[in-house]
Amino acid sequence: MALAVLDCAHFAAGECRSCTWLGRAYDDQVAAKEASARALVDAPGMRWLPPVTSPPAGFRNKAKMVVAGTAATPTLGILGPDGAGVDLRDCALHTPGIVAALPVLAELVRRADLTPYDVASASPVRQRGELKHLLVTESPDGELMVRLVVRSTAIEARVRKHLPWLRASLPAVRVVTLNVQPEHRAVLEGDREVVLTDDDTLPMRLGAVALHLRPRSFFQTNTPVATALYAEAAQWVAAIGPRRVVDLYCGVGGFALHLVAPGRRVSGIEISADAVASAERSRAEAGLPSAAVDFVAGDATAPEHAGLLAEADLVVVNPPRRGLGTDLARRLEETGAAHLLYSSCNPETLARDLADLVSYRPVRGRLFDMFPQTGHAEVLVLLERTAQRSE
Template identity: 55%
Template sequence: MDCSYFDAGVCRSCTLMGVPYAAQLADKDAHARELLAPFGDAAWLPPVASAESGYRNKAKMVIGGTLEAPTVGILDENGRGVDLRECGICAPGVRAALPVLADFATRTRLAPYSVPERRGDLKYVLVTLSPDDELMVRFVVRDENVVPRIRAGLPGLLRALPNARVVTVNIQPEHKAVVEGEREIVLTADSSLVMTVGGMPLRLRPQSFFQTNTAVAEALYGQVAEWVDAVSPASVWDLYCGVGGFALAVAAPGRRVVGVETSREAVRSARATAAAAGLPHVAFRAGDATAFALSAKARPELVIVNPPRRGIGADLAGWLEDSGVPGVVYSSCNPKSLAHDLARMPSYRIRTGRVLDMFPQTGHMEVAVLLERAA
């Protein structure tokens, strides 16, 4: 894949840009296998490839520039806007929406927020594309006073962007490197975007986490479901469950599944999906995964963990080590933290594993492993 932004030196986020994709995938696979070799004689499956470009289903774009000529992309080292609206790793449906949103900001008189000057209205636009080509659009603004202007302009925006299913305003008043604030104002009748993955219509609400690459996410959910079905546990915990992708993928008659997630919005999404699918044996709890495990009176037969980049940490790894739980599926976006956690869990060995290339053109990857307790 070629990228004019990378070649011009204005964006270097995709550190592997220009490296042949086959080499990227082979290097990631070899790196994961080497890093995790001390933790079991694993049967590694072939890596899952992605489309090289157009794979990102969401974009978090900083708004810079001026009211008459806003930039949609990132900021340079001086806090000035760099326009990346034609970013090639974003899905075509996301790219098509960005000029419309920039024009909307100008027409609605939403001044781009200036980091050096600490003034302006609009900080980010966050765009998510569903497999059905529907959009969730979120405007992150500094002050609630601009909401009436956005609401007044909404009919025109929906005419220009008719596939925008959900439009919201997020209030982030603080001057710090945090994209979103706590308050979300939904402007449309729909408050969730349906992300159909593997035939399961997951409901994605604002501020809910979902994998960046829909096609590879589907492969990941399918792989984990295959491993879980082979083990056939009667009870499963899905810790760091997000909108419930793993929990819902492994649901089966008679199998009790509990998902745990700190984001209340994500839990609302997961519960709505489970209810619509008629899955009474799947439940979701809002709370900290480690606290849930440490306070639970009963233990499941299998635990799925899908933590953020920092990993599950010493407390949860220690609980798993001492728990007696026979099996663990660990899905990680950072194989280094995965290795650190496995070092804290010497009773578990990797039975099988797989690299899934969720992030082509970058050094990041998803690694999923099935762990079993050594006899």
């Protein structure tokens, strides 16, 4: 029997259409995603494991809330077609901890008199208001990272003044920052982060591994499914037994740290220096030596990493939605790696990349429903080399 459709008053009223598949029963959503992934990626002899499902609600560990209205009566959610704020504090997708935190954060806006940014004031001389977004992340331990995206640091003193009240009212808060985004354009966050608390990372404990998230670090939005994804990858890699692993796009070390094993060396490459610092901290806390797993800050597609790739028995790739692209696929073709482990949030670009990886064939795949109520999904695919590289 199909699971019931998730009820959402905001969707029914036409206020929010972010969950494009909300009108479909959850098990039908999963079946449709798997069918689409198989149609794009399937190959002769490939084995598909049953999909990893998610709770259909209460799974999203990060809230990205536009702040609108006034300081006295703010809305936290999205902007409607008329530019007015639509309050989504009760969004059913967010974890219970985030849902409980949002009213307290709305009260912080009121107490500290944090005027929401007016998106209608386009020119610099007319720009009004300071607070653009509230970004809230919850860890598996129930701790929170709260980021206030602001036009400038003009409100920093007011936020600092009310931090004791916030921490007393919301004890789960571990990290609070101001992210400065001065430009008048549709950009979620800026390059400058002002940390207001002693702690500057949020530990995400996934089994035996704790990944430290800094404010601008990427992490999967669905913690239970991300935990299953890393565990599955570790099982597949254990069955292969590679001695040298290179993890491109390693982020804060999710795959790399889960793939450490006796007799194996793992290297992660990540363009964000902050993410590399987080990965190194997680490695140190886990008691792992750099000889077992090391991290390099740099562009995964840069030619200077050719030496690392040449050593690899297994290459892990977890690219952005745009995929690997022809140039990196060609470089992977030129390596001697016997296997590739590809984690994709976009099966369409995955299929395109597989067409470029002509020396490899997919042998195993599994869908991870990271994004219920939408058509998006994560797909993990193991590829094995079927042809030797040409010299």
